[in-house]
Amino acid sequence: MDVQNLSEYLEFLEVEKGLSENTIEAYRRDLSDFLIFCENRSIEDINFIKRAEINSYVLKLHDEKLTSTTVVRKIASLRGFFKWLCANEYCKSDPTLTLEQPKLPKRLPKVMTIQEIEEILSQNLDELHTLILELLYGCGLRVSELVNINLNDIDIKAKYLRCMGKGSKERLVPLGKKAVDAVKKFLPVRDYNLKKNNIAAKRLLINDKGRILTRQDIYTFIHEQGEKIHKHISPHTLRHSFATHLIENGADLRVVQELLGHSDVATTQLYTHISKKRLKEVYFAINGSGGTV
Numbered sequence: 001m002d003v004q005n006l007s008e009y010l011e012f013l014e015v016e017k018g019l020s021e022n023t024i025e026a027y028r029r030d031l032s033d034f035l036i037f038c039e040n041r042s043i044e045d046i047n048f049i050k051r052a053e054i055n056s057y058v059l060k061l062h063d064e065k066l067t068s069t070t071v072v073r074k075i076a077s078l079r080g081f082f083k084w085l086c087a088n089e090y091c092k093s094d095p096t097l098t099l100e101q102p103k104l105p106k107r108l109p110k111v112m113t114i115q116e117i118e119e120i121l122s123q124n125l126d127e128l129h130t131l132i133l134e135l136l137y138g139c140g141l142r143v144s145e146l147v148n149i150n151l152n153d154i155d156i157k158a159k160y161l162r163c164m165g166k167g168s169k170e171r172l173v174p175l176g177k178k179a180v181d182a183v184k185k186f187l188p189v190r191d192y193n194l195k196k197n198n199i200a201a202k203r204l205l206i207n208d209k210g211r212i213l214t215r216q217d218i219y220t221f222i223h224e225q226g227e228k229i230h231k232h233i234s235p236h237t238l239r240h241s242f243a244t245h246l247i248e249n250g251a252d253l254r255v256v257q258e259l260l261g262h263s264d265v266a267t268t269q270l271y272t273h274i275s276k277k278r279l280k281e282v283y284f285a286i287n288g289s290g291g292t293v
Contacts, residue, residue: 005046006031009084018168022144030077046085051095054078058099075099112233112241120225127186128207129221134182135161136222136235139173140242140260142166143218143235149204151190156180165261173259243271 010028013019019027037057043049057078061071078096085091117137121130135141135149145163153162159175175183190206197210205213218235226233239260246256257268 003032003035005085005090006035006081009081012084020144020166020168023166026073027077027080030074031081033074034078046091049091049095051099054095054099110233110237110240111244112231112237114245116229116231117238117241119229123225123228127182127189128205131179131182131186132205132213132218132221133225133238134179136218136238137242138176138179140239141173142239142261143215146218146235147203147205147213147215150202151204152202154183154204156183163261167263169261169263171258171261240271243268247271 006028009031010024013024013027034057037060038049038053041053041056043053058071058075061074066074075096079099082091082094082096086094117133121133125133132146135146136143139161141163142165145165149161149163154175155161156175159180160172161175162170162172164170190204193206193208193210194201196208199210201210201212203212207213207217222233222235222238226237243256243260246259247253253265253268253272256271257265260268262268
């Protein structure tokens with residue numbers, strides 16, 4: 001099947017929609033998988049794809065024991081693709097138009113306690129790893145935002161940093177005292193590492209070998225810290241914890257929305273549910289399992 005339409009669509013997502021490189025790559029994988037499925041069924045023209053093929057593909061996804069979240073994402077990829085094909089008159093009809101999405105179980109994200117955060121920070125960490133924790137938890141950054149921070153994105157005097165969020169949306173995030181201190185302690189180390197390795201770099205996070213840190217570096221480090229407290233955590237766990245602790249301490253929902261870079265406050269409201277759940281857990285821990293809150 002001609003993949004030119006797919007290339008044009010991915011370019012549309014990048015240029016017109018401003019989606020991140022990681023999101024576009026996810027679309028590429030999902031849609032390429034679907035097009036290969038169609039080729040295996042001897043379908044060479046996009047207009048010959050009917051609802052029966054879509055249903056068979058979704059059934060294949062379930063047979064592969066993929067999670068509901070993955071299936072929902074792949075269906076959403078198909079819907080977006082066919083909507084664009086029809087809008088550009090590459091396809092006469094949309095076979096995904098009445099396709100139902102699987103219902104996702106409502107799961108609250110995992111958060112850490114303040115004590116767990118403090119326990120990790122109390123470890124014998126170097127300046128770089130202390131800064132990583134302070135920016136993930138103290139600023140609620142996404143890991144992709146963290147690794148893309150440049151040195152000139154941070155204003156220590158004004159106590160804020162500039163980061164690029166989803167959809168290439170820029171936002172300013174205030175730096176607390178601990179984050180500012182962590183930046184101040186790391187910068188001389190960063191300068192030394194660059195000089196030692198005889199390189200120049202715009203990115204903030206540079207290791208002792210003069211290498212720019214990647215998303216995987218951050219994931220590995222956070223996972224190792226979680227093992228120390230016997231808890232499976234990721235960089236996003238720290239972001240969830242940042243938001244939850246703010247709301248638990250009375251922060252306005254709209255303020256938290258701005259800090260996280262959420263386009264819809266409904267996404268931020270999830271953290272109010274976490275706070276209520278945690279309140280019940282504390283109540284029952286103190287008063288026993290009987291009664292209601």
